[in-house]
Amino acid sequence: MRRIEQRSDKSLKSRRWSLLKDRDSLKPEAVAELDALIARMASVRTGRAWVYKEQLREILERKQFNVVRAMLLHWCRCVMRSKVDPMKAVATLVRRHLEGIVAWAQTRQTNGFPEALNGLFQAAKRRARGFTRMATIKTVSFLIAGKLDFSAVNPHARQPT
Numbered sequence: 001m002r003r004i005e006q007r008s009d010k011s012l013k014s015r016r017w018s019l020l021k022d023r024d025s026l027k028p029e030a031v032a033e034l035d036a037l038i039a040r041m042a043s044v045r046t047g048r049a050w051v052y053k054e055q056l057r058e059i060l061e062r063k064q065f066n067v068v069r070a071m072l073l074h075w076c077r078c079v080m081r082s083k084v085d086p087m088k089a090v091a092t093l094v095r096r097h098l099e100g101i102v103a104w105a106q107t108r109q110t111n112g113f114p115e116a117l118n119g120l121f122q123a124a125k126r127r128a129r130g131f132t133r134m135a136t137i138k139t140v141s142f143l144i145a146g147k148l149d150f151s152a153v154n155p156h157a158r159q160p161t
Contacts, residue, residue, distance in 0.1 A: 009057045023054075056090075064108040072098060120145045 001155070023031065034037045052075070059071045072094055079091040094101065124141035131137060 045084050048082060049087050052079055052082070052087045056094075060101075060105065062105065065102050067100045068105040069098065069121065072101065117145065
């Protein structure tokens with residue numbers, strides 16, 4: 001939004017990082033500029049977009065998943081009624097992935113660990129190419145995922161990667 005509006009409003013030029021950073025990590029002069037921008041929220045859509053971003057951040061800090069679901073739905077309705085088109089795209093994305101976002105708010109777990117294991121198993125399948133038995137693929141998978149150190153048995157063994 002800032003990129004679009006800065007063509008007509010030169011006061012938004014070089015304000016990108018003050019809008020993207022957390023308010024607590026800004027320098028005092030940047031906080032003052034941000035407050036001035038938010039005060040003009042009625043006329044500058046960039047200010048409204050920043051407020052919507054901060055509201056979403058506050059919603060995602062909550063731990064009660066029922067409250068998160070209700071607040072996200074309310075936030076999406078408010079954003080969809082606004083004239084801030086880039087935030088409408090975010091609201092549509094939030095609506096599409098609402099259940100996954102609520103599940104994350106409840107458990108705070110991502111799928112990073114299973115994805116990492118999947119990558120290790122794919123590497124094991126590539127290394128075991130040519131072997132016909134499933135037991136061999138399992139053995140290679142355990143050797144890769146186990147990060148075993150064979151230097152005590154074989155001093156010429158390569159360290160695990």
